Amino acid sequence: MQSVLVTGGAGFIGSHLCNRLVKEGYKVICLDNLLTGSKKNVEHLLDDPNFEFVEADVVQPLIFNNRSSDYIFHLASPASPIDYQNYPEETLLANSMGTLNVLKLAKETGAKVLIASTSEVYGDPLKHPQKETYFGNVNTFGPRSCYDESKRFAESATYVYFRKHDIDVRIIRIFNTYGPRMQKDDGRVVSNFIMQSLSDAPIKIDGDGSQTRSFCYVDDLVEGIEKAMFAPGTTGEIFNLGNPDEFTIKELAEKIIKLTGSKSEIEYSGTFREDDPMRRQPDITKAKEILGWEPKTNLEAGLQKTIEFYKSNF
Numbered sequence: 001m002q003s004v005l006v007t008g009g010a011g012f013i014g015s016h017l018c019n020r021l022v023k024e025g026y027k028v029i030c031l032d033n034l035l036t037g038s039k040k041n042v043e044h045l046l047d048d049p050n051f052e053f054v055e056a057d058v059v060q061p062l063i064f065n066n067r068s069s070d071y072i073f074h075l076a077s078p079a080s081p082i083d084y085q086n087y088p089e090e091t092l093l094a095n096s097m098g099t100l101n102v103l104k105l106a107k108e109t110g111a112k113v114l115i116a117s118t119s120e121v122y123g124d125p126l127k128h129p130q131k132e133t134y135f136g137n138v139n140t141f142g143p144r145s146c147y148d149e150s151k152r153f154a155e156s157a158t159y160v161y162f163r164k165h166d167i168d169v170r171i172i173r174i175f176n177t178y179g180p181r182m183q184k185d186d187g188r189v190v191s192n193f194i195m196q197s198l199s200d201a202p203i204k205i206d207g208d209g210s211q212t213r214s215f216c217y218v219d220d221l222v223e224g225i226e227k228a229m230f231a232p233g234t235t236g237e238i239f240n241l242g243n244p245d246e247f248t249i250k251e252l253a254e255k256i257i258k259l260t261g262s263k264s265e266i267e268y269s270g271t272f273r274e275d276d277p278m279r280r281q282p283d284i285t286k287a288k289e290i291l292g293w294e295p296k297t298n299l300e301a302g303l304q305k306t307i308e309f310y311k312s313n314f
């Protein structure tokens, strides 16, 4: 039986990944320090003999008493803007020391590694849509930089270990992802708007709502993550993973109001967040060609499932 280590496995995306890997017959170790995740996200797996939860910090040396994994998915890092601004030092460390620890472990054990990066490495992009070859437009000294720059460091560290130590590694740049198990108070736009709509509270849009995002349903993303790890021809490659359908934040609010049948009114703050990317849309040509992957879930269908989750859980 092949074994897998998922760092950040008790988080939103990590818990879906653990779920799928266990179902597919892998032996999964989920390592998480529960900073922004929750054991509740994996509680349905805790009794499974092929699942083990280890409460540990990826920033500390990773010691597994000679148990090695065949594959390591490194997802541990705060991810929502509210979380990484509440935990800026932890974010810097999870993506720098944490990534180095994962790469060191892979070097020692020969594991195949996947490092989760982000569309934030493109910053507020001057090119549209964003291809993997775009270097980005990132502010090194602002509220998002602890996340953006530490993910850029993670990519750089990965390159060094790939070139110098010949480890079998790939990077994915995840674009905005949503779905069940997103924390209700993580401050992300989808969770905020659903919570506001379900209680008929005002929907608060930053700026004038003309900024765009492209939203990927979590099941689609997890399928892409697996392909990036397991498909042939991915060693040393970077893949954008996201849904290329682009919406303004105003359009997103209107869709959520409609799908929930809410009486919420939209309120505009008039000011954008500092360094807010004005447009974001992945070019996924490379993932389509090499991984044979593209998202299948349209925004309405994914929102509907997410709204159902929120209705029955909060």
Ligand code: NAD
Pocket: 007, 008, 009, 010, 011, 012, 013, 014, 031, 032, 033, 034, 035, 036, 037, 038, 056, 057, 058, 059, 074, 075, 076, 077, 078, 079, 080, 083, 090, 093, 094, 098, 116, 117, 118, 119, 173, 174, 175, 176, 177, 178
């Ligand atoms: P999340 O906050 O739900 O999950 C992250 C998990 O990592 C949490 O369970 C947290 O407790 C854990 N963690 C944080 N620091 C840790 C540490 N030092 N040691 C061990 N565990 C630690 O966020 P998510 O949305 O599931 O994001 C997962 C990964 O995907 C992150 O690397 C994030 O940067 C990346 N990503 C997510 C999105 C998105 O839209 N959700 C977009 C781009 C990139």
Ligand code: UDP
Pocket: 080, 081, 176, 187, 188, 189, 190, 192, 193, 204, 205, 206, 207, 211, 213, 249, 272, 273, 276
């Ligand atoms: N946003 C908003 N209202 C909210 C939450 C977010 O208008 O309650 C906007 C935010 O300013 C940004 C976009 O929605 O332009 C996406 O924000 P999010 O925090 O979800 O993620 P980001 O893509 O910025 O990391």
